[in-house]
Structure formats: structure tokens, C-alpha cells
Amino acid sequence: MSLIVPDHLRRGPLLSRRAALLGAAGLATVSALRPMAARAEISITIDRGNFQPLPIAITDFGGADPNLGAQISAVITNNLRRSGVFAPIDKKAFVDKAAGMDAAPQFESWKVINAQALVTGRVIRDPSGRLKAEFRLWDVFAGQQLIGQQYFTDPNNWRRVAHIISDAIYSRLTGDKGFFDSRVVFVDETGPKDNRRKRLAIMDQDGFNVRYLTRGDDLVVTPRFSPNSQEVTYMSFGGGDPRVYLLNIETGQREVVGNFPGMTFAPRFSPDGQRIVMSLSQGASSNLFAMDLRSRSTTRLTDTNAIDTSPSYSPDGAQMVFESDRGGAPQIYVMPAGGGGARRVSFGEGRYSTPVWSPRGDYIAFTKQKGGTFAIGIMKPDGSGERILTEGFHNEGPTWAPNGRYLMFFRDAGGSGGAKIFMVDITGRVEVPVPSPAFASDPAWGPLLG
Amino acid sequence: MTGTIAVAKAAKLGIVLAAALTLAACSSNKAADGAGGMGGAGAGRFGAGGAATPGSAQDFIVNVGDRVFFETDSTDLTPTATATLDKQAQWLGQYPRYAITIEGHADERGTREYNFALGARRAQAARDYLVSRGVNASRLKTISYGKERPVAVCDDISCWSQNRRAVTVLGGGAGM
Numbered sequence: 001m002s003l004i005v006p007d008h009l010r011r012g013p014l015l016s017r018r019a020a021l022l023g024a025a026g027l028a029t030v031s032a033l034r035p036m037a038a039r040a041e042i043s044i045t046i047d048r049g050n051f052q053p054l055p056i057a058i059t060d061f062g063g064a065d066p067n068l069g070a071q072i073s074a075v076i077t078n079n080l081r082r083s084g085v086f087a088p089i090d091k092k093a094f095v096d097k098a099a100g101m102d103a104a105p106q107f108e109s110w111k112v113i114n115a116q117a118l119v120t121g122r123v124i125r126d127p128s129g130r131l132k133a134e135f136r137l138w139d140v141f142a143g144q145q146l147i148g149q150q151y152f153t154d155p156n157n158w159r160r161v162a163h164i165i166s167d168a169i170y171s172r173l174t175g176d177k178g179f180f181d182s183r184v185v186f187v188d189e190t191g192p193k194d195n196r197r198k199r200l201a202i203m204d205q206d207g208f209n210v211r212y213l214t215r216g217d218d219l220v221v222t223p224r225f226s227p228n229s230q231e232v233t234y235m236s237f238g239g240g241d242p243r244v245y246l247l248n249i250e251t252g253q254r255e256v257v258g259n260f261p262g263m264t265f266a267p268r269f270s271p272d273g274q275r276i277v278m279s280l281s282q283g284a285s286s287n288l289f290a291m292d293l294r295s296r297s298t299t300r301l302t303d304t305n306a307i308d309t310s311p312s313y314s315p316d317g318a319q320m321v322f323e324s325d326r327g328g329a330p331q332i333y334v335m336p337a338g339g340g341g342a343r344r345v346s347f348g349e350g351r352y353s354t355p356v357w358s359p360r361g362d363y364i365a366f367t368k369q370k371g372g373t374f375a376i377g378i379m380k381p382d383g384s385g386e387r388i389l390t391e392g393f394h395n396e397g398p399t400w401a402p403n404g405r406y407l408m409f410f411r412d413a414g415g416s417g418g419a420k421i422f423m424v425d426i427t428g429r430v431e432v433p434v435p436s437p438a439f440a441s442d443p444a445w446g447p448l449l450g
Numbered sequence: 451m452t453g454t455i456a457v458a459k460a461a462k463l464g465i466v467l468a469a470a471l472t473l474a475a476c477s478s479n480k481a482a483d484g485a486g487g488m489g490g491a492g493a494g495r496f497g498a499g500g501a502a503t504p505g506s507a508q509d510f511i512v513n514v515g516d517r518v519f520f521e522t523d524s525t526d527l528t529p530t531a532t533a534t535l536d537k538q539a540q541w542l543g544q545y546p547r548y549a550i551t552i553e554g555h556a557d558e559r560g561t562r563e564y565n566f567a568l569g570a571r572r573a574q575a576a577r578d579y580l581v582s583r584g585v586n587a588s589r590l591k592t593i594s595y596g597k598e599r600p601v602a603v604c605d606d607i608s609c610w611s612q613n614r615r616a617v618t619v620l621g622g623g624a625g626m
Contacts, residue, residue: 193603219598221562263570263594266563284574286567307567330564353561367561396561414558414605
């Protein structure tokens with residue numbers, strides 16, 4: 001597929017990134033629409049203190065199929081609302097019910113309903129059967145176009161186009177990378193709690209397009225996404241001894257990772273996707289090992305009588321954060337990625353588990369147990385600036401959005417119920433449930449698609 | 451039905467042992483016994499009769515006790531636990547035909563990953579004690595289920611204390 005981006009319309013990093021991303025996926029092509037006005041004025045700065053979600057009007061996309069246009073608009077609306085950054089305005093309040101793509105909007109009719117930003121769009125089938133989706137993002141009070149782009153894709157991928165448009169809007173107005181065009185691997189849970197059936201499953205970040213990756217014959221837990229391939233590593237009880245596995249989610253091909261003399265668990269990929277780090281249980285202790293996926297060689301990273309588990313690399317691959325009870329109760333430690341010289345970084349009251357390094361590198365997320373409560377929190381990599389995002393019984397297992405500004409985790413209130421997945425932003429201000437067909441746990445957020 | 455489940459499970463685990471079949475055959479209980487291999491077989495299952503064939507898995511569960519319990523976040527064996535393990539060691543010495551798997555379990559008040567390690571430690575503690583009491587180490591194998599297979603489901607202490615356990619399962623395929 002060709003990529004049609006006239007040089008004079010290139011918009012710098014955002015568009016280049018998108019273009020590269022989509023080109024690689026072979027899914028959609030993007031090109032910029034001629035701007036109808038020049039510069040941008042609104043932007044959103046998210047800080048913790050006083051933040052007001054930005055009122056935004058998202059019109060139904062026009063085109064031959066009004067139903068599809070409304071569906072795309074609904075996916076974008078849902079994404080932006082869930083982010084907590086935007087307050088989409090109810091369509092019933094719109095004064096201009098017929099805003100289209102081709103003319104500049106009547107800004108006055110959007111000002112009166114206090115829309116700061118406006119999204120207009122159109123979706124049509126082009127002669128070759130592809131879906132062509134176009135949209136413009138407007139700064140209502142400045143009377144300017146901020147983005148104008150069009151995408152070509154297979155009609156089955158209409159949801160993805162809506163996610164890509166959502167990311168473009170989010171990114172343009174916040175200055176952060178987006179995160180909507182991404183997927184989450186998780187564990188689908190059915191059956192009684194004392195004999196749960198667990199299946200690996202994958203869904204879009206908004207909970208749609210669920211697909212099951214395993215059949216549920218074997219107990220599976222703690223899936224983790226590869227940063228750069230269609231692979232997932234997880235722990236399974238498939239062959240007797242519980243072990244770490246590698247699964248290609250496109251081909252279904254699966255293999256045991258490494259030939260270790262005991263239970264391996266808590267796997268995670270390195271940022272370059274070339275290694276898997278995990279715990280190996282031997283006797284009463286659990287230590288950390290890394291396996292190089294090309295050479296298949298394994299390296300011991302820790303050598304203690306303690307429980308060392310939940311390892312997670314820093315995004316530059318140089319350091320590793322992990323959980324250890326070497327000092328008594330579980331706490332968070334940081335060491336060089338090759339092992340040695342571990343330094344404790346968690347010193348708050350309670351027990352700290354499941355540390356995960358943000359893809360931005362600025363925070364480490366964790367599960368904190370104190371009294372009878374399990375909180376999800378973040379701290380800086382040196383352990384300072386701890387912030388609890390959600391608390392109660394029983395939150396566990398944070399995973400970072402690709403932009404490092406949101407987390408998913410699971411919550412299980414105990415008793416005979418079960419776990420569900422939630423999304424929270426790093427200020428703790430916005431928490432929303434992530435829909436799932438059944439009980440769901442162990443979310444693992446994948447990279448932006450591409 | 452029970453037998454089918456137990457056999458299927460045993461086959462899945464690569465274990466085909468007479469003991470597993472005996473356990474299933476003796477069981478008069480319902481489908482929940484499918485979890486037997488995961489420590490679901492409670493001592494109360496067989497009623498008060500206790501008329502188990504000496505040397506059978508039922509005999510072991512009813513008259514010896516197949517499990518020991520741990521304090522919160524502890525892997526230390528309590529006096530009650532060591533008393534049970536003493537009886538287990540004696541029985542296992544008497545019936546050397548059984549291979550044994552010790553399953554370690556944790557309650558739900560811990561993270562998934564840590565609880566796998568904790569369960570492994572509990573299984574190891576029970577294993578080491580049995581070895582110290584003369585059970586041949588080559589008969590013994592351990593596995594941890596972390597918090598994945600609770601026997602009791604509720605959100606208070608009465609359940610948690612039952613779930614923090616090490617279960618000695620006969621016919622666990624040692625030497626695999």
C-alpha cells in the first residue's frame with residue numbers, strides 16, 4: 001500500500017511516527033488533509049492539583065453508512081472519556097447537527113455549548129473496497145484546525161481506525177503519546193474459585209475484540225507481552241512442573257523457555273525483546289535468571305536463600321527492579337540488569353510486591369500490602385515520591401500503558417466472586433473498569449500496534 | 451465419573467500410578483474430587499466411619515492426615531504440623547510402594563508470583579521434614595500451586611488458615 005503524505009503537509013514527529021507505524025502493519029495508510037487554518041492554541045496540561053477534563057464535541061462521522069460513522073464516533077468518545085482527560089459533550093446538546101468535513105465549522109454554535117475542541121469526520125468505501133476514514137480536530141475558540149488526516153484500511157479494521165484517531169487527538173492535545181491503539185493480554189477466569197479454569201485471552205485496550213489464546217486445559221497465569229513481537233511469555237502447569245512458556249499469538253506455536261531444574265515463574269521480556277527474565281524455584285529459595293532467546297543461554301542474576309521474584313527491566317535495559325524478601329518481608333530492590341549490587345528502594349510501611357518499570361522510565365508501579373489492604377501505587381526509581389493510586393481488598397498486578405501514563409491492574413474482592421480488570425491514571429484521579437466477558441486477571445498491556 | 455476425572459488428570463500430569471486409581475476407586479464422593487490431586491481431598495470426605503483399607507490412600511487421608519497448615523506468611527512447621535508429618539513418615543515407611551508429591555499452597559492474601567515461591571517453600575519444609583524422619587528423598591517430589599487452588603473459599607480467617615497448607619499426595623510420580 002502506498003503512503004501518500006505530501007511533503008509540505010508533513011506535520012513532524014507525530015505524523016511520521018504514525019506513518020511508519022501504519023506502514024509496518026500493512027493495515028492502513030495515512031495522509032494529512034490540507035489544513036483549513038494555521039496554528040494550534042489549546043492544549044491540556046495534566047497536573048494533579050486542579051484539572052478539568054477538556055470539553056470536546058465528537059460528531060458522528062458522515063459518509064454513505066451513517067451507522068458506521070456513528071460507531072466510529074462512539075469508539076472515539078468512549079476512549080477519550082475513559083482517559084479522564086476529556087469530557088465528551090452529549091450529542092443531544094449539539095446545536096449544529098449537520099457539521100461536516102468539508103466546510104469550516106460554525107464555531108459559534110460550538111462555543112455556545114462550551115466545546116473547546118471539535119472533531120468532524122467522514123468514512124467511506126473507496127472504489128477498491130477499502131475503508132477511507134478522514135477526520136479533523138478543531139480548536140473552537142481559536143477557530144483553527146489542529147489536525148486533518150485520512151486513513152485507508154480494511155473495513156474489518158474500523159475499530160482500529162477509531163483508536164488511531166483517538167490517539168491522534170489525545171497526542172495533539174496533551175503532548176503525550178497516545179495509548180488507545182494497543183491490546184491487552186489477560187487471564188480469562190471461569191468456573192468455581194477452588195478449581196478455576198484459566199485461559200489466556202487478548203483484547204483491545206477498551207475491552208473489545210476478545211480472542212482466546214489457550215483452551216483452558218492447563219492452568220495459566222501472569223502473561224507478559226513482548227515489546228516488539230507477536231509473542232507472550234507466561235507460566236503454565238501444562239507439562240507437570242509449572243514452567244515459563246513462550247507463545248506466538250498469531251501462529252499458536254508454543255515452547256518451554258529454558259531447561260531449568262524446577263519451577264520457573266514470573267517471566268518478563270527485556271525491552272529489546274531478546275531476553276526473558278524469570279524466577280527459578282529450587283529448594284526453599286527462588287532466584288532470578290535471564291535467558292537469551294537467540295542463543296538460548298541462561299544467566300543467573302541473583303544467588304540468595306530468599307525469594308527473589310517479579311523482575312522488570314528499566315526501559316534502557318540497564319537496570320532491573322525486582323521483589324525480594326531477603327530482608328525479611330517482601331520489598332523492592334534495584335540492581336544492574338546483569339545482576340549484583342542490589343539496593344533496596346521501598347521503605348514505606350508495608351510489604352511491596354510486583355514492581356514494574358514504566359516504559360518512560362520515570363516511575364515504578366507496585367502492589368503494596370498493608371494490614372488487610374492491597375494498594376496499587378507508583379514511586380520514582382529511587383523509591384521517593386510514593387503515590388497510592390487505589391486501595392482496598394484486593395488490588396494486584398499493575399501493568400503500564402505504552403505511554404506510561406495509565407496502568408491496568410486487577411481487583412478481586414475475595415469470597416466466591418472473582419477478579420476484574422481496571423484502568424487508573426498515574427494521578428489516581430481517574431479509575432474505570434475494563435469490560436471483560438467473565439472474570440479477568442493478570443492484565444499485560446502491549447505496545448502501540450505497528 | 452470421579453475415576454475418569456482422576457485418571458484424566460493423572461494422565462495429563464504424565465502419571466499413571468496404581469495409587470491414583472485406588473484413590474479414585476475408593477472415593478464415594480462427588481465431582482469435586484477431581485481436585486483431589488490438588489489437595490481438594492479433605493479429611494472429612496469419607497465420613498466418620500474411617501473403615502479404610504490399611505495401606506490405602508483413604509487410610510492415609512483419614513487415619514494419618516494428608517495435610518499440614520501454616521501460620522500467615524510463615525513456612526515454619528508448627529508442633530501440630532510436625533506431629534502430622536511424624537505420622538506420615540511412619541505410614542510411608544510402612545508402605546514404601548507409594549511415590550509422593552507434596553503440594554504447597556498459599557492463601558489469597560499475597561501476590562500471585564510471591565505465593566508461588568511461598569507455596570514452594572512450604573512444600574519444601576514438609577519434604578525436608580519427612581526426609582529427616584527417614585522417608586527416602588527419591589520418593590518425594592514437590593510442586594507449588596501458589597494461591598491458585600484454595601480448598602476453602604471465603605474472605606476471612608477461617609478460609610485462609612485452611613488454604614495455607616502442604617498436602618502430601620500419594621502417587622505423585624516421584625522420579626519423573
